[in-house]
Amino acid sequence: MIELIDISKKFNAHTVNETTVFSDFNFTVEKGQFISVIGSNGSGKTTLLNITAGSILPDVGKVLLNGKDITTQPEFIRARRFGRVFQDPSKGVASNMTIMENLSLADNKGKMFGLTRGVSKKKFQEYQDMVASIGLGLEDKMHVKMGALSGGQRQSVSLLMATMTPIDILLLDEHTAALDPKTAEVVMQLTNKIIKEKNLTALMVTHNLRYALEYGNRIVMMHQGHVILDKKDKEKEKLVVDDVLNLFNNISIEVGN
Numbered sequence: 549m550i551e552l553i554d555i556s557k558k559f560n561a562h563t564v565n566e567t568t569v570f571s572d573f574n575f576t577v578e579k580g581q582f583i584s585v586i587g588s589n590g591s592g593k594t595t596l597l598n599i600t601a602g603s604i605l606p607d608v609g610k611v612l613l614n615g616k617d618i619t620t621q622p623e624f625i626r627a628r629r630f631g632r633v634f635q636d637p638s639k640g641v642a643s644n645m646t647i648m649e650n651l652s653l654a655d656n657k658g659k660m661f662g663l664t665r666g667v668s669k670k671k672f673q674e675y676q677d678m679v680a681s682i683g684l685g686l687e688d689k690m691h692v693k694m695g696a697l698s699g700g701q702r703q704s705v706s707l708l709m710a711t712m713t714p715i716d717i718l719l720l721d722e723h724t725a726a727l728d729p730k731t732a733e734v735v736m737q738l739t740n741k742i743i744k745e746k747n748l749t750a751l752m753v754t755h756n757l758r759y760a761l762e763y764g765n766r767i768v769m770m771h772q773g774h775v776i777l778d779k780k781d782k783e784k785e786k787l788v789v790d791d792v793l794n795l796f797n798n799i800s801i802e803v804g805n
Contacts, residue, residue: 550577550600550717550749555609557595569595570606570773577717581780582743582750582764586757586792588799591770593753594721600751601719602626613716628657631710633703635722640706643695647686647705650694651675654709678708682738700731704738711742718743720752724759732756736763757789757796767792771799 555573560566569592577583577600585593598604599611602623611619618626634640641650652671672690680687682704686697694702703723710718720739724732740763743750754760760767767784769777769792777795779787 549579549612549614551575551610551612552596552599552606553610553612555599555606555611557599557604557606561607568773570609573609573773575775577749577751579749580747581766582740582748583752583766583768584760584764585751585753585768585770586755586760586796587770588796590772592773593770596770597719597721597751597753600717601630601632629714629716630719631715631717632719632721633706633710633723635725637699637702637706637726638695640709641694641702644693646691646693647679647697648672648675648690650705650709651678651712654712657713678712679705682708684734698731700727700735703727703735707735707738707742711746711748716749718748718750720750720754722753722755725755739763757792761787761789761792769795 552573552575555570555575556568557570557573558566558568567590569590573592575596585596587593595604599606602611602618602621602625605620609619610617613629632640642653645653652675655671655675676687676690679690684701684704686701686705689697694705697705706723723739724735727735736759739750739752742748750764752760752764761784765784766780767777767787768775776799777792
C-alpha cells in the first residue's frame, strides 16, 4: 500500500511563475488496485505520479510504502521496487543495446553485477519465451537493437522489463499517448494482461477516457490538485464515457476554457 499524506507542492516558488499543485493532498493506493488517473493539464496527475516515483519530492508531507516512510528516498532506490513505463518509448530502454541485453539488465535490477560473460542458454530461452508471449514476433529479433524497433514494440518490451522483477507498483506515465490508435490498443491489452497475470498494483495516468473506464478497477479524476471523482469496483463499472466527459466539460466551462 502507498500513502501520500498531507502533501504540498509548489513549482517556481517565490517567483512570478509560482504554481501550487498540491496543498494538504492525501491519496492512497491499495494493494491490487489498477488505478486510472485522468484530468486536464495542470490537474496534478503527473505530479502525483512523479512524487510517488520519487522523481520530485514534496515540499511538505509524507510518502509511505507499506507503512515505511520513503519521502526522501531517491528515485533510483525506489526503482528497485517500482516499475515505470514512460510516454516516450525511448525512455524506458537502452536504445543502443539489443532486446536481449535490455532484458538482462532489467532482470538484474537491484542485484550485484559480476564479471561473468554473456547470458546462459537457459536464460536466453527464458527471455525469448517471454518476448514471444507479447505476440509481436520479436522473439526472432533478440539481437536487434532497441532503437531499431517501432514505438509500440519498444513500449511492449518496456512493459516486460518493468515487471520482470518483483515490484510494489507499476507506474504508467501516459504510456500509449505517443502511439497510433491501433498500436496503443495492442499495448493496452498487453498492459492489462501483465497486470492480471502477475497480480500487480498499478497507477496509470492517461488522457484516454475509454481506456480509463475499460481497464482497471478504480478511476480517479483530478482537478487543480484535488480528487473530484473516485470510483472503484462496481461503482466504476456503472460509469460510461459520457458521465466522465460531462464532468470534465463542466469543469472546463467553470475555469473559462
